[in-house]
Amino acid sequence: MPEPPIAYRVAEKRRETGDTWTLRLVPADGAAIARCAPGQFAMLYAFGVGEAPISISRIGADDAVVHTVRAVGAVTNAICAAQPGEVLGLRGPFGTVWPLTEADGRDVVIIAGGIGLAPLRPVIHELLAHRDRYGAVSVLYGGRSPANLLYMSELEAWRGRFDVDVDVIVDVGDADWRGRVGVVTRLIPRAVFDPQSAVAMVCGPEVMMRLTALALEDCGMSRDRIWLSLERGMTCATGHCGHCQLGPLFICKDGPVLRRDVVEPLMRVAEL
Amino acid sequence: MQTIEQLLDEAPALQGLAPEHRATLVGCASNCVFADGERIMREGDPSDAFYVIRDGAVALETEVPGRGTIVVHTLHDDELLGWSWLVPPYRVAFDARSLGTTHAIALDGACLRGKCEADPALGYELLKIVSTVFVERLHDTRVRLLDLYGKGAGA
Numbered sequence: 228m229p230e231p232p233i234a235y236r237v238a239e240k241r242r243e244t245g246d247t248w249t250l251r252l253v254p255a256d257g258a259a260i261a262r263c264a265p266g267q268f269a270m271l272y273a274f275g276v277g278e279a280p281i282s283i284s285r286i287g288a289d290d291a292v293v294h295t296v297r298a299v300g301a302v303t304n305a306i307c308a309a310q311p312g313e314v315l316g317l318r319g320p321f322g323t324v325w326p327l328t329e330a331d332g333r334d335v336v337i338i339a340g341g342i343g344l345a346p347l348r349p350v351i352h353e354l355l356a357h358r359d360r361y362g363a364v365s366v367l368y369g370g371r372s373p374a375n376l377l378y379m380s381e382l383e384a385w386r387g388r389f390d391v392d393v394d395v396i397v398d399v400g401d402a403d404w405r406g407r408v409g410v411v412t413r414l415i416p417r418a419v420f421d422p423q424s425a426v427a428m429v430c431g432p433e434v435m436m437r438l439t440a441l442a443l444e445d446c447g448m449s450r451d452r453i454w455l456s457l458e459r460g461m462t463c464a465t466g467h468c469g470h471c472q473l474g475p476l477f478i479c480k481d482g483p484v485l486r487r488d489v490v491e492p493l494m495r496v497a498e499l
Numbered sequence: 500m501q502t503i504e505q506l507l508d509e510a511p512a513l514q515g516l517a518p519e520h521r522a523t524l525v526g527c528a529s530n531c532v533f534a535d536g537e538r539i540m541r542e543g544d545p546s547d548a549f550y551v552i553r554d555g556a557v558a559l560e561t562e563v564p565g566r567g568t569i570v571v572h573t574l575h576d577d578e579l580l581g582w583s584w585l586v587p588p589y590r591v592a593f594d595a596r597s598l599g600t601t602h603a604i605a606l607d608g609a610c611l612r613g614k615c616e617a618d619p620a621l622g623y624e625l626l627k628i629v630s631t632v633f634v635e636r637l638h639d640t641r642v643r644l645l646d647l648y649g650k651g652a653g654a
Contacts, residue, residue: 246650299650341648371648398643400558400570405598408558408573410639432647 229465232272232316233258235292237309243377247297247342248307249284255314259290265349266325266456266484269294270464272316273305280461280479281306282346283320292317295345295377321464323484325350325428326454334362334420338439340369340411340431344377346456346483347430351385358390362425365392365418369411369435372397373404392419411435412442422447428484430456437494440487453487473499503528506604510551511577515628520621527610533557533597539580540595546583547608552576555601559593572636573598579632584608 234255241249260269263283271281271294279302285293298307309315327350335354339347354364366385370376376395386393394414396407407414411431427443429436436455443453461479462470471478474493476485493499507513507521507528516524531550533539539550542561550557557580559572571593574580580603583591589608615622 369648371646375648398646398648400560400573402560402568402570404570406573407556407575408570410642413639434642434645435647438642 229270229463229467230318232270232278232318233260234314235317237311237313237315238291240309240311243295244375246299246307247295247377249293249295250306250309250315251285252292252294252315252317254290260292260317260319262286263292263320263349264324265327265353266346267320267322268346268461268464268483269317269319269321270461271296271306272318273302273309274314274316276305277302278316278318278462279303279306280321280458280464282456282483284345284348285352286349295342295348297342318464321461321479323482325456325484326426326486327353329452330354330426330428331360332362334364334425336365336367336415336418336420336425336427336443338367338369338411338415338427338429338431338443340435340439341371341375342377343429343431343435343456344368347428348378348381350428355385355388355391362421363392363419364390365394365420367411367414367418368393368395369414369431370395370397372399373401373406394418410438412438415439415442415446425452427453428456429453433457433494440491450488450491451486454484455487455490456483457485457490458483503530503604506530506553510553510604512551512579512628516621516624520618520624523614523618523621524606524611527607527614529605529607531603531605533601533603535597535599537597538594539597539601540591540593542591542594544591546581546589546591548605549579549581549584549608549611550603550605552578552580553602553604555603556598557601558596558598560596561593572639579629581608582629582633584611585626585629 235252236255238253239251268280268282270278272278281294284295296306298304400408457478459471459478462468464479466477466480557574558570560570563569
């Protein structure tokens with residue numbers, strides 16, 4: 228049986244886009260979940276409505292947990308409607324982590340699509356906090372439109388650094404948009420990294436991740452150095468209910484972060 | 500100051516052409532600079548040129564009533580702008596606007612078609628270059644048709 232959720236209070240709420248909010252949650256009565264690591268997720272409970280798996284989008288020094296949530300269904304709508312002071316339930320953290328150890332001493336390419344930047348944000352923070360441990364760092368981000376880009380002020384701050392290459396592209400621009408318009412894979416040939424040794428971390432819609440992985444392979448990167456974060460209907464988060472099963476894998480506990488060579492054969496099976 | 504011949508020789512987008520074919524293009528080519536916001540092509544106009552972008556950026560855009568200007572694609576260093584010069588009715592499909600200062604090599608469409616008709620080997624090599632661009636942009640357009648980042652489309 229899964230553990231019961233721990234009560235967390237909404238301490239801050241920030242609107243990122245028209246349908247996406249970032250919530251900073253703090254323990255409501257002292258009890259807290261274990262410390263999260265970049266790539267993991269928690270089950271966020273809107274009492275009386277239901278539970279949804281939401282990735283951790285920032286890891287601070289305290290017990291606070293930060294989630295960026297897109298309102299796409301009943302549960303996430305209820306979570307996004309929660310106001311500061313209201314209480315939500317939290318279980319976790321669950322799942323595997325981004326391969327920071329494997330990235331040590333290597334070039335790192337971070338590729339995000341849409342809200343997929345949220346699970347990658349903690350790893351970007353980690354890379355930048357220990358910048359001297361890594362080679363070239365590239366952050367490539369694709370979104371639907373300029374109005375749908377997350378963390379704009381942070382993207383601008385990262386772009387202002389001299390030790391990280393940040394490139395952003397949108398599917399459709401408007402007259403005020405001075406950046407790139409097209410698909411995120413077009414950013415890959417421009418990014419500076421050694422394809423023979425670099426590590427790539429990719430998160431976004433599954434089709435975007437498939438195409439991105441292929442584009443990375445076209446550049447010479449091998450499958451065992453590409454990590455993807457999958458989302459497959461995680462429900463219990465403990466590997467018991469089977470809703471997130473992908474062949475022999477349970478994404479909630481064997482994932483969500485998985486190596487491309489492990490998941491690629493499974494992602495090609497239409498029935499899975 | 501580089502000659503147009505040198506610029507063509509150095510253009511990565513034209514490296515698929517044999518040197519003698521690039522030399523053939525010299526008579527159709529000119530060096531050009533567009534200021535920020537300058538209109539390079541206008542939707543519906545006769546398409547009489549295409550461009551190899553040396554440096555800078557160009558927005559392909561159209562006006563949508565109620566939504567204003569929509570940018571459907573941007574082109575950047577070493578990319579090709581314009582393919583309507585190649586196929587009838589030789590009419591520009593989208594507005595093209597310079598984003599910042601853009602340096603480009605302009606190639607006269609009618610001049611090029613004449614040279615390709617006269618030298619099928621050149622025509623084939625040039626078509627292979629333009630076809631690669633066709634395929635890439637068609638692929639990108641199909642991917643964007645999926646609206647991957649829209650609601651209900653996953654992450």
